Amino acid sequence: MVSQSTGGSAQSPRVRALPNLPKATLVERTDITEDLFVIKLEPEQGPLKFKAGQYCTLGLEGIERAYSIVSAPHEPLLEIFVEVVPEGELTPRMHRMKIGDQMSVRPRAKGLFIMDPNVHHHFMVSTVTGVAPSIGMIRSYVNEGIRDHKFYVLMGASYQDEFVYDKELAEFAAKYPDHIQFVPTVSRPNEDRNDGWDGAKGRVNAIAEDVLERLNLPQDDTMLYACGHPGMISDVKDKVVPKGWMFKEERFWKE
Ligand SMILES: Cc1cc2nc3c(=O)[nH]c(=O)nc-3n(C[C@H](O)[C@H](O)[C@H](O)COP(=O)(O)OP(=O)(O)OC[C@H]3O[C@@H](n4cnc5c(N)ncnc54)[C@H](O)[C@@H]3O)c2cc1C
Structure with a gap:
């Protein structure tokens, strides 16, 4: 593949x-x-x-x-x-x-889509290439030494072969089960390209709120991050921000 x-x-x-x-x-x-x-x-x-x-x-x-x-x-x-x-x-x-x-x-990297060190729970939602900053943050966190933070990564794609970093996340999750969890979900489960898929199904924005609620995270100690498809970001933001969740976003293009 x-x-x-x-x-x-x-x-x-x-x-x-x-x-x-x-x-x-x-x-x-x-x-x-x-x-x-x-x-x-x-x-x-x-x-x-x-x-x-x-x-x-x-x-x-x-x-x-x-x-x-x-x-x-x-x-x-x-x-x-x-x-x-x-x-x-x-x-x-x-x-x-x-x-x-x-x-x-360009010699200067930019952006405020970085890990908030003031909270302990980091709930990250992404579509395909939008997983990039989450991977950077987790690699960096692991390299600096595991502390008392927890990462929950939800990654959405149409097809299972588009996740790319799922194996790396699975390895991190196996090694640091108390610190890193991840859920990949495919939005087109019935297509041949997803044959054999036994993970989550549905668009990542559709399952994000359910997963968040099930985790029962403390709202004042949790940051939500959404990155990638602007439609996914708007949808997640509309669901969580009115409920009081702290939220950061990185839109890859304008709709
Ligand atoms: C902060 C930031 C980080 C980004 N990080 C990444 C990244 O890690 N990987 C990545 O591939 N892209 C990323 N992008 C998008 C990237 O900057 C380009 O817009 C994209 O690669 C398309 O460039 P292009 O010149 O080929 O198309 P353009 O000529 O710029 O765009 C053509 C049209 O496609 C739209 N468009 C742009 N990207 C997509 C897309 N993925 N799917 C559908 N339509 C799109 C544009 O809005 C435009 O209408 C990021 C954008 C921002 C603002």
């Missing part, structure tokens, strides 16, 4: 990084599905400084876009989980990149 590849076809034109900005070289690429891939970039000027959960700005040929960082600050390579928007400007070009190609990377 997951294949390592050098990316692009022999006929594809090479893509070029934006001039006059720091560059990062593509050193690893994993194709997940036809429209999902994970890249690892090595910044020329050394590892990018950022807080887990923040986003960076990547560019090719003068086109720049924001990408949440999957990797944690202690990791030397910048890991990014990308969905190709077929009619988009940048992602089809990124999809043609081969090992050794370069992208521009």
Whole structure:
């Protein structure tokens, strides 16, 4: 299902990084599905400084876009989980990149979608690539040493092969059962591509409130995070904010 590849076809034109900005070289690429891939970039000027959960700005040929960082600050390579928007400007070009190609990377990472250290419970809801900041926050937390925080990660996708980080989360959950739980849910359980799926079913926004209620978390010691599809975020926000839950969001595009 997951294949390592050098990316692009022999006929594809090479893509070029934006001039006059720091560059990062593509050193690893994993194709997940036809429209999902994970890249690892090595910044020329050394590892990018950022807080887990923040986003960076990547560019090719003068086109720049924001990408949440999957990797944690202690990791030397910048890991990014990308969905190709077929009619988009940048992602089809990124999809043609081969090992050794370069992208521009703005030197400053940005964003407030970071772990709130003042609460102990972190309830994270995401769609597909929107899991990126949660992975960064959890990797960073584990690297710094498990303390008294708990993470509950709900990840939604149409198909089971789109989760990508479910195995990593399962390993964390097995190793730190008192600190990390996760629920992957597929929204199209009856399609062939989901044959054999025995996990949760339904859109992540539809199950989020139920899962939250079942966990019985203390409202004044819990932060909710929603990242990815703007429709999912609006739906979850409309359900939880009026009930008094603290809420952070990162919308990947506007509806
Ligand atoms: C803070 C932040 C973090 C982000 N992190 C990620 C990330 O980790 N991974 C990632 O793949 N993208 C991420 N995005 C989205 C990314 O910035 C681009 O918008 C996206 O990759 C499409 O770029 P494009 O140039 O190919 O398409 P564009 O030419 O910019 O867009 C074409 C159209 O598609 C819409 N669109 C953009 N993304 C999607 C999508 N995924 N599905 C459907 N429609 C879309 C746009 O709103 C626009 O209408 C993030 C966006 C923000 C604001």
